[in-house]
Amino acid sequence: MSIADPVDDPRRALRAARLAEIKLFTQRFLRNPLGVLGLIIVALLIFVAIFAPLLATHDPYLPQLTKRLSAPSTEFWFGADELGRDIYSRLLYGSRLTLLIVGLVVVTSAPVGLIIGAVSGTVGGWLDAIFMRITDVFLAIPKLLLALAFVAALGPGIVNAALAITLTAWPPYARLARAEALVVRNSDYVNAVRLAGASEWRIIIFHIIPMCLNSVIVRVTFDMAGIILIAAGLGFIGLGAQPPLPEWGAMISTGRKYIFDQWWVATVPGFAIFIVSLGFNLLGDAVRDLLDPHLRQRR
Amino acid sequence: MAATTNRTLRVTYGIGSWLVTVAITLIGLAALTFFIGRVVPIDPVLRIVGEKATQDVYHRVYLELGLDQPLYVQFWRYISGVLRGDFGISFQTTRPVLKDLFDYFPATLELSTLGLIVGVVAGVPMGVAGAYWHEKWPDHLTRVVGLVGYSVPIFWLSLVGLYVFYYRLGWVAGPGQIDVFYNGIVTHVTGSILIDALTQGQFDVFWNAIGHITLPAILLGYYSLAYISRMTRSVMLDQLSREYILTARLKGASELRVVMDHALRNAAIPLVTIIALSYGGLLEGSVLVETIFSWPGIGNYIYQSLFAADMNAVLGGTLLVGAVYVLINSVSDVLYRTLDPRAREGSR
Numbered sequence: 001m002s003i004a005d006p007v008d009d010p011r012r013a014l015r016a017a018r019l020a021e022i023k024l025f026t027q028r029f030l031r032n033p034l035g036v037l038g039l040i041i042v043a044l045l046i047f048v049a050i051f052a053p054l055l056a057t058h059d060p061y062l063p064q065l066t067k068r069l070s071a072p073s074t075e076f077w078f079g080a081d082e083l084g085r086d087i088y089s090r091l092l093y094g095s096r097l098t099l100l101i102v103g104l105v106v107v108t109s110a111p112v113g114l115i116i117g118a119v120s121g122t123v124g125g126w127l128d129a130i131f132m133r134i135t136d137v138f139l140a141i142p143k144l145l146l147a148l149a150f151v152a153a154l155g156p157g158i159v160n161a162a163l164a165i166t167l168t169a170w171p172p173y174a175r176l177a178r179a180e181a182l183v184v185r186n187s188d189y190v191n192a193v194r195l196a197g198a199s200e201w202r203i204i205i206f207h208i209i210p211m212c213l214n215s216v217i218v219r220v221t222f223d224m225a226g227i228i229l230i231a232a233g234l235g236f237i238g239l240g241a242q243p244p245l246p247e248w249g250a251m252i253s254t255g256r257k258y259i260f261d262q263w264w265v266a267t268v269p270g271f272a273i274f275i276v277s278l279g280f281n282l283l284g285d286a287v288r289d290l291l292d293p294h295l296r297q298r299r
Numbered sequence: 300m301a302a303t304t305n306r307t308l309r310v311t312y313g314i315g316s317w318l319v320t321v322a323i324t325l326i327g328l329a330a331l332t333f334f335i336g337r338v339v340p341i342d343p344v345l346r347i348v349g350e351k352a353t354q355d356v357y358h359r360v361y362l363e364l365g366l367d368q369p370l371y372v373q374f375w376r377y378i379s380g381v382l383r384g385d386f387g388i389s390f391q392t393t394r395p396v397l398k399d400l401f402d403y404f405p406a407t408l409e410l411s412t413l414g415l416i417v418g419v420v421a422g423v424p425m426g427v428a429g430a431y432w433h434e435k436w437p438d439h440l441t442r443v444v445g446l447v448g449y450s451v452p453i454f455w456l457s458l459v460g461l462y463v464f465y466y467r468l469g470w471v472a473g474p475g476q477i478d479v480f481y482n483g484i485v486t487h488v489t490g491s492i493l494i495d496a497l498t499q500g501q502f503d504v505f506w507n508a509i510g511h512i513t514l515p516a517i518l519l520g521y522y523s524l525a526y527i528s529r530m531t532r533s534v535m536l537d538q539l540s541r542e543y544i545l546t547a548r549l550k551g552a553s554e555l556r557v558v559m560d561h562a563l564r565n566a567a568i569p570l571v572t573i574i575a576l577s578y579g580g581l582l583e584g585s586v587l588v589e590t591i592f593s594w595p596g597i598g599n600y601i602y603q604s605l606f607a608a609d610m611n612a613v614l615g616g617t618l619l620v621g622a623v624y625v626l627i628n629s630v631s632d633v634l635y636r637t638l639d640p641r642a643r644e645g646s647r
Binding site: 133134136137138140141142143144145146148149150152153225229232233236237238239249252256259260263266267269270273274277278280281282 | 323327330331332336462587590606614617625
């Protein structure tokens with residue numbers, strides 16, 4: 001194949017350019033030690049969630065009443081809770097719930113906000129005014145409080161908690177996507193597609209939304225820590241995951257009674273929440289520095 | 300002359316559109332709480348008449364609550380009720396929700412205001428230092444403190460704080476507003492125990508209350524400090540890289556003067572917005588902190604009501620906090636516009 005294929009060549013060039021971009025991205029990311037630390041923490045979380053059954057030393061649900069509230073020891077690395085369940089093993093299994101909530105919230109709230117924002121910004125007019133008013137109302141209430149009210153209405157449970165957080169999490173994405181859509185909606189390439197006869201929906205889905213993705217992704221990585229904290233807060237209040245699920249916030253809540261005499265029951269899960277949300281924050285910071293189109297322009 | 304009327308007109312228009320925006324947001328807020336109240340799986344009639352009531356009684360209460368009316372009529376009733384200050388009756392305390400809110404809100408306000416003071420007093424200097432010694436150790440310290448503040452679950456930090464500073468070290472008093480034996484000495488006037496005790500000359504009550512409020516206020520303050528120091532840092536970084544700073548230095552102004560008089564003065568306007576925003580955040584954070592410190596505030600009230608399935612109280616509390624949040628935000632917006640000559644004389 002010595003003759004250059006007229007279709008294949010530009011594609012190959014494109015692929016090479018993409019590859020180079022990814023390589024540059026990785027290089028710049030690796031230069032940020034805090035970002036790498038964040039990535040390691042998040043990777044560790046995922047690893048632990050996958051291999052929880054292998055890493056656990058005990059059954060996370062099996063009570064051993066004779067061993068209740070035992071202090072950290074070689075048998076119970078982080079101590080045992082009020083039913084004699086191993087806190088270490090429960091922590092490992094709890095990482096699955098944390099990931100589940102974060103995942104559920106992200107896959108629901110980001111697309112919803114993205115679509116509302118992109119439509120609102122592209123179409124404009126009355127639709128825009130109404131959508132943005134609604135967004136403002138949602139943004140006007142403290143997130144945790146709104147999530148509390150929603151979950152009180154929906155009933156407690158891990159999926160309902162995720163749903164409630166979603167209902168509070170989409171407005172910032174809508175705002176972002178709208179801002180990006182406003183910039184590109186009258187740009188030449190969009191007008192060209194419009195002239196070619198593309199429908200508004202086609203324009204929004206194939207030509208506007210891809211332009212909003214970057215800033216939304218940055219925002220998502222940034223928001224994950226906040227989602228974890230709100231989910232833990234709901235769990236702590238008793239509206240998130242229900243017992244016997246080893247959700248970290250709920251574990252702190254049950255350990256609260258023993259904080260003075262058996263401090264490990266409540267403090268250990270808190271450390272887990274702290275480290276994981278710190279990891280997401282560090283990762284979010286690093287990703288924002290690299291990806292944020294506004295920051296990138298300034299350099 | 301023409302310019303003056305023009306200006307008055309513009310200001311009036313500005314105030315008018317601001318009021319409309321705030322009003323729409325508040326009505327939207329009420330609509331949201333109404334909607335949440337409607338999807339609750341709890342039957343409000345059963346909640347009143349009980350499980351064993353006859354069909355007849357059930358039906359009468361059903362009609363009395365207006366549940367047979369179409370939704371928009373119910374919504375109108377709800378809105379006009381809220382506007383008259385009628386948030387319904389709390390099932391738990393059997394008192395009007397508004398009365399409860401008035402009783403509980405001052406404690407929240409007291410706690411979050413002190414928290415804000417802690418956050419500003421510590422956060423602004425930290426942010427300034429972080430920006431001034433950019434990429435040096437004060438900057439790293441500011442960033443670490445901020446990152447930890449962003450990442451730590453506040454309810455957990457409160458528990459750990461209680462364990463360390465109350466139980467282990469005994470530096471502060473435990474949960475609650477005052478010790479039990481001080482209860483009832485101070486008459487309830489403003490609702491803020493510190494102010495009430497001071498104005499009534501009950502200094503031992505005052506000092507006792509200080510011991511109780513210190514830890515939650517510092518924890519809440521830390522929560523807002525993370526945000527304030529981080530934002531201050533970025534605003535100051537921006538200012539310090541401007542050319543007028545270079546000019547001031549060339550003129551021979553001392554470093555202290557450059558930072559305090561020139562940069563900080565210019566950063567003050569965005570700082571007002573930042574501080575106002577963090578005040579709203581404090582109201583949110585206080586929900587969790589209050590439940591741990593048994594603080595008799597709105598957060599605790601909502602928390603208790605949640606478990607009594609008392610939706611009127613939950614929604615009333617949510618509405619109140621939301622409204623305060625909206626008002627703080629819009630006032631900060633107005634402040635921003637009046638303080639900043641560029642925004643004031645700007646194109647809009």
